[in-house]
Amino acid sequence: MPQNTRSTQQRRLIMELMEGNYSHPTADEVYELARAKEPRISRGTVYRNLNLLSDENKIRRLSMPIGPDHFDCNTDNHYHFLCHACFHVFDTNIKYKESLNADPAGMPGFKTEWHRLILVGLCPECAAKEKKGT
Amino acid sequence: MPQNTRSTQQRRLIMELMEGNYSHPTADEVYELARAKEPRISRGTVYRNLNLLSDENKIRRLSMPIGPDHFDCNTDNHYHFLCHACFHVFDTNIKYKESLNADPAGMPGFKTEWHRLILVGLCPECAAKEKKGT
DNA sequence: GTAACTGCAAACACTTTGCGAAGCA
DNA sequence: TGCTTCGCAAAGTGTTTGCAGTTAC
Numbered sequence: 428m429p430q431n432t433r434s435t436q437q438r439r440l441i442m443e444l445m446e447g448n449y450s451h452p453t454a455d456e457v458y459e460l461a462r463a464k465e466p467r468i469s470r471g472t473v474y475r476n477l478n479l480l481s482d483e484n485k486i487r488r489l490s491m492p493i494g495p496d497h498f499d500c501n502t503d504n505h506y507h508f509l510c511h512a513c514f515h516v517f518d519t520n521i522k523y524k525e526s527l528n529a530d531p532a533g534m535p536g537f538k539t540e541w542h543r544l545i546l547v548g549l550c551p552e553c554a555a556k557e558k559k560g561t
Numbered sequence: 562m563p564q565n566t567r568s569t570q571q572r573r574l575i576m577e578l579m580e581g582n583y584s585h586p587t588a589d590e591v592y593e594l595a596r597a598k599e600p601r602i603s604r605g606t607v608y609r610n611l612n613l614l615s616d617e618n619k620i621r622r623l624s625m626p627i628g629p630d631h632f633d634c635n636t637d638n639h640y641h642f643l644c645h646a647c648f649h650v651f652d653t654n655i656k657y658k659e660s661l662n663a664d665p666a667g668m669p670g671f672k673t674e675w676h677r678l679i680l681v682g683l684c685p686e687c688a689a690k691e692k693k694g695t
Numbered sequence: 696g697t698a699a700c701t702g703c704a705a706a707c708a709c710t711t712t713g714c715g716a717a718g719c720a
Numbered sequence: 721t722g723c724t725t726c727g728c729a730a731a732g733t734g735t736t737t738g739c740a741g742t743t744a745c
Contacts (some may be wrong), residue, residue, distance in 0.1 A: 429699060429700090430698085430699095431698075431699075431745090432699075432700095433698090433699055433700070433743080433744050433745075435700060435701080435743075435744075436743095437700085437701075438700085453734090454734080454735080455734085467701095467702075468701090468702085469701070469702045469703065469704095470703095470735090471701080471702070471703075471735090471736080471737080472700080472701060472702070474734095474735060474736070475700085475701090475736085475737095476700095478735095490626040490627070492624035492677055493624070494733095494734090495733080495734055495735085496735090508668070508671055508673070511674075517668075517671070519668060520667040520668060521661070527655070527678075527680065528680075534642070534651075534653060534654060535685070536684070536685025536688060537642055537651070537680075537684060537685060538682045538683045538688045539642070539680045539681070540681055540682040540683070541680075541681050541682070542678065542679060542680045542681065543626050543678070543679050543681070544661075544676065544677070544678045545676060545677050546661065546662075546671075546673045546675075546676045547673070547675050547676065547677070548671060548672045548673040548674040548675070549672045549674070550670070550671060551669070551670025554670060554671075554672045563723080563724060563725090564723090564724095565723080565724075566724080567718085567719055567720075567723090567724055567725070569718075569719075569724085569725060569726080570718090571725080571726075572725085587709095588709080588710080589709085601726095601727075602726090602727085603726075603728065603729095604710090604727095604728095605710090605711080605712080605726085605727070605728075605729090606725080606726060606727070608709095608710060608711070609711085609712095609725080609726090610725095612710095612711090628708090628709090629708080629709055629710085630709085630710090
């Protein structure tokens with residue numbers, strides 16, 4: 428990260444697109460949204476800004492067991508559900524377990540900084556489609 | 562997956578390398594191990610066989626929030642710790658929560674098939690190095 | 696003025712895939 | 721014999737990076 432970050436048009440646009448966007452978009456989805464408003468914006472700029480905003484904790488990067496990373500405007504600790512059919516990401520109601528970041532029992536010396544819990548399966552819509560198809 | 566899978570030299574070699582190997586190697590590490598015994602083996606073959614063996618549940622694919630996938634000869638459900646300095650993967654002693662695969666409370670319609678919990682931080686060795694460096 | 700940032704394109708890391716030859720059942 | 725698998729190389733996906741020009745402060 429540079430010492431002084433600046434407020435550029437592109438950065439403001441990307442932050443605006445993320446604010447209040449609870450769809451957990453991928454970098455490419457943000458790129459498409461951004462391009463609709465600012466056609467000259469480049470993919471590199473979107474990636475760079477998403478990385479910078481994550482580093483500044485203004486958004487959260489969500490790495491998935493399948494496919495590209497997603498980004499979340501909600502930086503509160505919470506867990507996600509990934510549908511392996513439509514690849515949408517959903518928030519879960521599972522309570523965040525702060526205790527998992529404490530030294531895991533029986534693993535002295537390990538310093539946990541963060542943890543990731545992801546459920547993978549089918550969302551209601553895709554589960555219904557699956558049923559119909561069978 | 563094909564209807565009938567065969568027992569080839571390469572597949573047997575890769576399975577042998579995985580059996581009793583608790584170091585959670587990446588595909589590339591398996592490739593290097595395999596090449597030491599069978600120099601003509603190709604990367605594609607290693608990837609194909611690791612995928613096939615995972616599909617057959619003879620090994621387990623571990624997707625990490627950083628870096629390439631790892632593979633585990635232990636197919637029992639358990640959780641892992643990733644050191645973000647040396648990128649080694651360790652088994653944790655955290656009890657597997659079967660209940661997370663039940664319908665998450667308050668999320669009717671979602672069908673969870675599996676879940677992944679990964680702790681990220683520093684292993685004892687890298688934590689010690691970090692301390693020294695500071 | 697100058698460090699931070701941009702667009703662009705090339706490079707990168709990891710993985711999959713198309714093909715013709717070889718091998719297992 | 722016929723389907724599976726192989727080695728090889730090329731392509732695919734998602735992301736980062738070097739560069740020369742531009743912009744914020």
